[in-house]
Amino acid sequence: MRTFDDDDTNHLFILERAGFGALIEALSDAEYEVIAPTIRDGAIIYDAIISEVDLPSGWADDQQAGRYKLKRRNDEALFGYAVGPHSWKKYLHPPEQLLWRAKKKEGGFDIHAAPIDTRKRAFLGVRACEIAAIEIQDRVFLRGPHIDEAYRARRENTLIIAVNCGDPAATCFCVSMSTGPAVRSGYDIAITEIISEDRHHFVIDAAGDAGRTVLKHLPLRPAGKKGLQAAEAVTAHAQQQMKRSLDTDGLQALLQNNADHPQWDNVASRCLSCTNCTAVCPTCFCTTVEDHTDLSGENAERVQHWDSCFSGSFSELGGAPVRRSTKSRYRQWMTHKLSTWIDQFGTSGCVGCGRCIAWCPAGIDITEEAAAIRKGANS
Amino acid sequence: MARKHIPKLAVWKFASCDGCQLSLLDCEDEFLALAGVIDIANFPEATRTKKRGPYDLSLVEGSISTMRDRERIQKVRRQSKYLVTIGACATAGGVQALRNGRDIAEFMSVVYARPDYIDTLATSTPISDHVKVDFELRGCPINKSQLLELITAFLHGRRPAIATTSVCAECKARGTVCVMTAKQAPCLGPVTQAGCGAICPAYDRSCYGCFGPMESPNTVSLKEQWRNLGANEKDIRRAFQTFNAGAPEFLNAARGHADKNN
Numbered sequence: 001m002r003t004f005d006d007d008d009t010n011h012l013f014i015l016e017r018a019g020f021g022a023l024i025e026a027l028s029d030a031e032y033e034v035i036a037p038t039i040r041d042g043a044i045i046y047d048a049i050i051s052e053v054d055l056p057s058g059w060a061d062d063q064q065a066g067r068y069k070l071k072r073r074n075d076e077a078l079f080g081y082a083v084g085p086h087s088w089k090k091y092l093h094p095p096e097q098l099l100w101r102a103k104k105k106e107g108g109f110d111i112h113a114a115p116i117d118t119r120k121r122a123f124l125g126v127r128a129c130e131i132a133a134i135e136i137q138d139r140v141f142l143r144g145p146h147i148d149e150a151y152r153a154r155r156e157n158t159l160i161i162a163v164n165c166g167d168p169a170a171t172c173f174c175v176s177m178s179t180g181p182a183v184r185s186g187y188d189i190a191i192t193e194i195i196s197e198d199r200h201h202f203v204i205d206a207a208g209d210a211g212r213t214v215l216k217h218l219p220l221r222p223a224g225k226k227g228l229q230a231a232e233a234v235t236a237h238a239q240q241q242m243k244r245s246l247d248t249d250g251l252q253a254l255l256q257n258n259a260d261h262p263q264w265d266n267v268a269s270r271c272l273s274c275t276n277c278t279a280v281c282p283t284c285f286c287t288t289v290e291d292h293t294d295l296s297g298e299n300a301e302r303v304q305h306w307d308s309c310f311s312g313s314f315s316e317l318g319g320a321p322v323r324r325s326t327k328s329r330y331r332q333w334m335t336h337k338l339s340t341w342i343d344q345f346g347t348s349g350c351v352g353c354g355r356c357i358a359w360c361p362a363g364i365d366i367t368e369e370a371a372a373i374r375k376g377a378n379s
Numbered sequence: 380m381a382r383k384h385i386p387k388l389a390v391w392k393f394a395s396c397d398g399c400q401l402s403l404l405d406c407e408d409e410f411l412a413l414a415g416v417i418d419i420a421n422f423p424e425a426t427r428t429k430k431r432g433p434y435d436l437s438l439v440e441g442s443i444s445t446m447r448d449r450e451r452i453q454k455v456r457r458q459s460k461y462l463v464t465i466g467a468c469a470t471a472g473g474v475q476a477l478r479n480g481r482d483i484a485e486f487m488s489v490v491y492a493r494p495d496y497i498d499t500l501a502t503s504t505p506i507s508d509h510v511k512v513d514f515e516l517r518g519c520p521i522n523k524s525q526l527l528e529l530i531t532a533f534l535h536g537r538r539p540a541i542a543t544t545s546v547c548a549e550c551k552a553r554g555t556v557c558v559m560t561a562k563q564a565p566c567l568g569p570v571t572q573a574g575c576g577a578i579c580p581a582y583d584r585s586c587y588g589c590f591g592p593m594e595s596p597n598t599v600s601l602k603e604q605w606r607n608l609g610a611n612e613k614d615i616r617r618a619f620q621t622f623n624a625g626a627p628e629f630l631n632a633a634r635g636h637a638d639k640n641n
């Protein structure tokens with residue numbers, strides 16, 4: 001796999017700002033539905049776009065624990081913000097999915113599986129932490145004993161156009177989780193946006209055939225060494241800007257050895273068990289299924305929807321939840337995310353995107369909570 | 380073959396605005412298609428015909444606020460295999476529960492020209508304070524698709540799939556941008572039960588708490604967040620004193636019982 005670290009820069013090109021619209025056109029011409037960042041209701045969310053005017057040109061975000069605010073930049077950057085409340089999970093692992101329908105017949109019923117979504121989608125503006133999150137969900141849905149065919153179809157029909165982050169939010173901590181800010185793999189096309197006093201352009205790179213086919217339609221020039229250096233400077237700046245961190249040293253054992261730490265009571269007094277953190281987290285994958293019948297009793301269907309370790313029914317056994325207290329639910333969430341996930345899947349379940357921090361109505365910060373557990377911990 | 384039993388459904392009204400019965404009327408199309416599958420034996424908002432009990436399923440709207448109703452609900456219970464309460468009045472006493480703990484005689488003298496004509500209890504209480512209730516369907520008013528889910532579940536002997544988590548879960552499922560986080564609008568969603576489909580935040584309003592307390596409401600923490608967003612104690616009290624004012628968790632939140640500093 002070629003990366004920006006390669007000496008050879010033959011695969012790196014320059015796309016001027018004026019030519020950027022051609023990328024979206026090329027994607028539409030190739031029959032991709034283009035999903036990209038766009039502004040709605042005071043935030044940058046992900047939705048289908050028609051053209052480059054739908055992108056949040058000149059906008060940035062101010063993020064803190066429990067707060068998100070759009071602000072103007074002093075340039076017209078197309079990607080000058082970090083991640084918002086949506087993640088690509090909304091497309092790859094949607095909040096609600098019909099699994100099957102059944103119809104009663106003599107002596108039983110017929111089952112019809114739900115149709116599988118095979119629409120081609122191009123995700124434009126995928127950040128490094130988000131690629132890491134998609135790879136984590138791939139491991140869950142595609143590399144376990146059970147393969148989720150609907151997920152596989154959606155994943156295989158997705159083209160990933162990554163963007164290297166230039167201005168992380170105050171809630172980001174991908175450096176601690178080794179998932180960013182630079183995109184290293186897992187993309188079809190990667191873009192770095194470069195803005196100087198008198199010029200606005202992109203360094204662009206493709207990996208694999210699908211990405212290269214799209215690039216053929218764009219007005220490109222070779223980037224050369226200078227292009228590579230400019231792109232690397234963007235990453236270096238982003239890395240320097242990142243103020244938040246999570247100390248992962250020995251964290252896996254630390255959390256498992258401190259189930260009785262007083263900090264769990266402290267966080268439980270603030271936690272609303274509202275499920276926002278798990279919904280915005282790009283790696284959280286838990287679901288439940290519901291069966292519905294119609295009034296006649298002739299038809300039934302099974303629907304899968306997002307569930308959360310913060311809900312009571314999530315740990316229900318024999319009619320009552322095993323994890324009754326909010327304390328046990330928060331502890332389950334954080335311990336799974338940062339510790340037992342490693343036992344289970346070989347990586348942390350956290351990619352450091354900061355969404356759970358910004359979108360927690362109580363402003364609970366996973367990095368602060370982990371630091372508090374470390375203080376006065378059993379080793 | 381034995382004749383198929385056609386389940387009898389009855390709807391009962393106590394102290395309420397009829398809004399929840401209207402949600403049921405709204406299911407008209409679904410019911411028409413099923414003439415012969417369900418026998419609607421009593422439904423005052425829809426028809427004057429009234430069949431005798433017993434009933435397979437009784438839906439009860441409204442709270443208990445008079446002596447007469449206190450006795451009537453016992454009769455309804457005796458005639459019903461399942462009794463399900465629908466809406467904030469029936470499940471929490473409704474907005475009329477605001478009078479609980481206050482001077483009812485004074486209220487009557489202010490509101491009515493002839494208070495001596497009024498026959499009322501000093502309190503408005505949920506049905507579950509008086510008889511055994513098999514399920515409580517929340518909302519002011521209730522949600523039509525939840526009502527259909529509830530009726531089909533009871534008729535087919537399965538557990539209704541009705542979530543007791545927060546409104547936030549519905550906001551996130553529909554992709555609404557959180558108004559509390561992005562607009563600094565104090566929202567009741569985190570302590571309110573889902574079911575409405577998170578309509579208000581989708582229209583740039585914070586949640587009013589129509590569906591009452593969710594399964595594990597941390598009102599103390601939410602109030603602290605509201606204060607951080609600039610809400611004062613009066614705003615907080617008011618927010619918890621609407622349709623579900625009588626629900627114990629909201630009542631305590633309004634009175635500040637569980638707060639550390641009160």
Ligand code: SF4
Pocket residue numbers: 270271272273274275276277278310359360361362363364
């Ligand atoms: S940590 Fe925050 S977002 Fe998560 S359940 Fe608790 S209050 Fe909600």
Ligand code: SF4
Pocket residue numbers: 277280281282283284337349350351352353354355356357366
């Ligand atoms: S736990 Fe929080 S910071 Fe980590 S990946 Fe999930 S949302 Fe992002």
Ligand code: SF4
Pocket residue numbers: 276361546547548550551556557558559560566567568569577580585586
């Ligand atoms: S808008 Fe209100 S209900 Fe929706 S997620 Fe935010 S706090 Fe929860």
